[in-house]
Amino acid sequence: MVLHKMNTIGIVGATGLVGQTLFEELLKMPACRSKNFVLFSSDKTAGHLCTLKGFRSKVENLTDNWLKRVDFWFFATPQHVAAHWIPSILNTRCANCIDGSSAFRLHKDIPLIIPEINIRQLTRANRLVASPNCTTTIALMALWPLHKVFHLKRFWVHSYQSASGMGNDGMRELEEQVKSWSEGKSHANVRNFHKPLAFNAIPQIGNLDADGVSEEECKLVLESKKILGDANLKIFANCVRIPVLRCHSMEINAEFDKRLNLDEAKMALKSAEGLCWYEEGYPTALEHSKQSACGVGRLRYDNALDNGIAMWVVGDQLLKGAALNMVQIFQHWINL
Numbered sequence: 154m155v156l157h158k159m160n161t162i163g164i165v166g167a168t169g170l171v172g173q174t175l176f177e178e179l180l181k182m183p184a185c186r187s188k189n190f191v192l193f194s195s196d197k198t199a200g201h202l203c204t205l206k207g208f209r210s211k212v213e214n215l216t217d218n219w220l221k222r223v224d225f226w227f228f229a230t231p232q233h234v235a236a237h238w239i240p241s242i243l244n245t246r247c248a249n250c251i252d253g254s255s256a257f258r259l260h261k262d263i264p265l266i267i268p269e270i271n272i273r274q275l276t277r278a279n280r281l282v283a284s285p286n287c288t289t290t291i292a293l294m295a296l297w298p299l300h301k302v303f304h305l306k307r308f309w310v311h312s313y314q315s316a317s318g319m320g321n322d323g324m325r326e327l328e329e330q331v332k333s334w335s336e337g338k339s340h341a342n343v344r345n346f347h348k349p350l351a352f353n354a355i356p357q358i359g360n361l362d363a364d365g366v367s368e369e370e371c372k373l374v375l376e377s378k379k380i381l382g383d384a385n386l387k388i389f390a391n392c393v394r395i396p397v398l399r400c401h402s403m404e405i406n407a408e409f410d411k412r413l414n415l416d417e418a419k420m421a422l423k424s425a426e427g428l429c430w431y432e433e434g435y436p437t438a439l440e441h442s443k444q445s446a447c448g449v450g451r452l453r454y455d456n457a458l459d460n461g462i463a464m465w466v467v468g469d470q471l472l473k474g475a476a477l478n479m480v481q482i483f484q485h486w487i488n489l
């Protein structure tokens with residue numbers, strides 16, 4: 154794919170949290186500044202003016218007329234929107250697309266890419282690439298350097314996820330609830346979460362299946378297996394929503410096939426691309442907000458396991474968990 158032949162880049166979901174972050178990251182690429190960006194949203198905000206870093210544009214409503222007019226598409230919308238439009242885009246013209254939703258992540262012919270891990274799966278022949286679930290990406294960023302040295306046998310992820318994982322309205326809901334509590338009003342307006350989120354912890358993200366597994370937990374397990382290329386890997390996830398505005402935090406326990414030494418594990422994490430190693434202290438959501446790198450600290454042996462370790466991992470789920478990962482895929486793609 155050649156960038157200079159690409160005139161128009163479309164961002165669908167440009168008014169959303171991921172879409173806005175994505176647009177900001179793309180504008181940091183000098184080669185992209187001369188491109189014609191077209192921003193799309195739902196009927197609700199189409200027609201509004203978007204201004205970002207000197208760029209001003211009216212937000213458009215995506216219709217069939219646009220399908221032939223965009224060379225490269227980014228989708229940062231709910232999954233049903235991506236599932237509706239992407240097949241038409243791929244049928245209409247030879248455009249390429251990166252989807253940040255879950256619509257195509259588990260399709261066997263669609264690469265699911267974290268560049269630091271499996272960029273080799275991306276080829277010139279691909280037209281559509283999926284970017285993984287945010288919790289999956291942050292967890293695998295820390296597990297991958299250890300997997301390369303010690304080989305993963307199984308792992309557990311206990312996540313503490315922020316309100317912005319539910320998009321603009323999730324963040325707004327938490328802010329409203331905190332304000333309402335601080336004004337002494339007991340009722341909480343619950344829209345995006347299963348219980349009031351302010352001053353609370355909710356052990357459910359998405360619907361529960363017949364076995365009691367939540368959608369978020371299911372994504373983490375299935376997407377990790379696909380990215381690591383091991384359908385038999387044993388993975389357990391427990392995903393909890395907490396009243397934090399941005400960044401997902403997680404405790405990861407992992408067991409490896411090879412004999413594990415803590416110093417070697419530290420070296421692997423310290424030298425890994427995209428990670429910030431905490432020799433002392435530990436990362437937190439507030440510190441990692443708007444940071445590209447994911448933070449890892451509190452590495453210790455997990456003596457309940459054979460060759461086991463435990464670690465604390467934090468990442469900005471709007472950046473490495475979504476927008477930044479999509480832009481990194483784009484950068485690799487145009488360099489192929």
Ligand SMILES: NC(=O)c1ccc[n+]([C@@H]2O[C@H](COP(=O)([O-])OP(=O)(O)OC[C@H]3O[C@@H](n4cnc5c(N)ncnc54)[C@H](OP(=O)(O)O)[C@@H]3O)[C@@H](O)[C@H]2O)c1
Nearest residue numbers: 166168169170171194195198229230254287318320321475
């Ligand atoms: N938030 C995260 O941490 C995160 C991380 C990884 C992946 N993701 C995934 O990224 C996607 C976007 O998430 P988000 O957090 O950015 O959500 P969001 O803040 O709610 O934004 C959703 C965007 O999609 C647009 N949209 C909704 N329906 C549409 C339609 N019919 N046609 C065109 N655009 C439409 C919205 O437009 P309006 O403004 O007009 O409503 C808005 O721009 C989701 O699939 C999500 O699962 C999110």
